[in-house]
Amino acid sequence: EVQLLESGGGLVQPGGSLRLSCAASGFTFSSYAMSWVRQAPGKGLEWVSDISGSGGTTYYADSVKGRFTISRDNSKNTLYLQMNSLRVEDTAEYYCAKAVVIAAPADYWGQGTLVTVSS
Amino acid sequence: DIVMTQSPDSLAVSLGERATINCKSSQSVLYSSNKQNYLAWYQQRPGQPPKLLISWASTRESGVPDRFSGSGSGTDFTLTISSLQAEDVAVYYCQQYYSALWTFGQGTKVEIK
Numbered sequence: 001e002v003q004l005l006e007s008g009g010g011l012v013q014p015g016g017s018l019r020l021s022c023a024a025s026g027f028t029f030s031s032y033a034m035s036w037v038r039q040a041p042g043k044g045l046e047w048v049s050d051i052s053g054s055g056g057t058t059y060y061a062d063s064v065k066g067r068f069t070i071s072r073d074n075s076k077n078t079l080y081l082q083m084n085s086l087r088v089e090d091t092a093e094y095y096c097a098k099a100v101v102i103a104a105p106a107d108y109w110g111q112g113t114l115v116t117v118s119s
Numbered sequence: 120d121i122v123m124t125q126s127p128d129s130l131a132v133s134l135g136e137r138a139t140i141n142c143k144s145s146q147s148v149l150y151s152s153n154k155q156n157y158l159a160w161y162q163q164r165p166g167q168p169p170k171l172l173i174s175w176a177s178t179r180e181s182g183v184p185d186r187f188s189g190s191g192s193g194t195d196f197t198l199t200i201s202s203l204q205a206e207d208v209a210v211y212y213c214q215q216y217y218s219a220l221w222t223f224g225q226g227t228k229v230e231i232k
Contacts, residue, residue, distance in 0.1 A: 035221070037169075045161075045169065045212055047221035059219045062120075095168055102219050105159035107180070109168040 002026040002108045004096050009113030016086050016117070022079040022096030022110055030054070030074035033102045036081050038092035039112075048094070049081065050102045059102070064090075086117045121145055121215050125224035131232040138200040140227045142213035147193045150217065157217035160189055160198045163226075164209045172211075173198065205231065 036048040049070040097106035122145040156176035161169040173189040
């Protein structure tokens with residue numbers, strides 16, 4: 001059974017940093033692209049970043065480019081999102097999601113971890 | 120970026136009746152080399168993560184009831200729930216994955232009338 005478990009969310013001040021993790025199980029992690037998608041409270045879905053199975057290819061939304069870094073450790077079956085220079089507008093539930101390749105839909109999603117940026 | 124626009128923003132349908140949600144992309148998501156539309160539909164129930172219902176515009180995922188169907192090509196797509204059930208109350212999103220920079224529609228909230 002595919003499982004994706006996010007962690008690392010919490011309350012952080014504007015300008016601060018946070019690292020999210022997503023522990024994956026139930027599939028061959030290194031064979032699949034992974035993504036982060038966020039959802040501000042009461043709002044819709046916003047794609048944040050993608051990474052290929054090897055980790056060699058990454059993409060970012062303009063809203064986070066230069067501030068967030070996606071990475072993965074295939075030996076630990078774990079996806080990461082390093083978030084720096086956080087802004088109030090980054091407040092959201094952050095979901096990790098799995099896809100066959102980047103050009104494919106997200107077929108499994110984690111339960112999410114909440115990031116709140118506030119002073 | 121490819122902009123995805125859904126209509127309506129919300130709709131209320133009686134149990135057993137048909138619900139139709141439209142999605143329009145700002146540019147074609149039909150890939151000419153393989154004739155596939157890079158368009159997915161997701162269901163998000165309250166308090167839950169999104170769930171993939173339909174990929175490639177019309178391919179229902181395993182376990183998804185056959186009352187859900189997707190259609191369309193190029194820039195115009197439709198999700199149809201043929202006979203609304205109580206458990207279908209949710210927000211539905213379309214998404215394009217034609218571009219590596221995924222984009223989602225704003226969502227359509229489906230309620231029971």
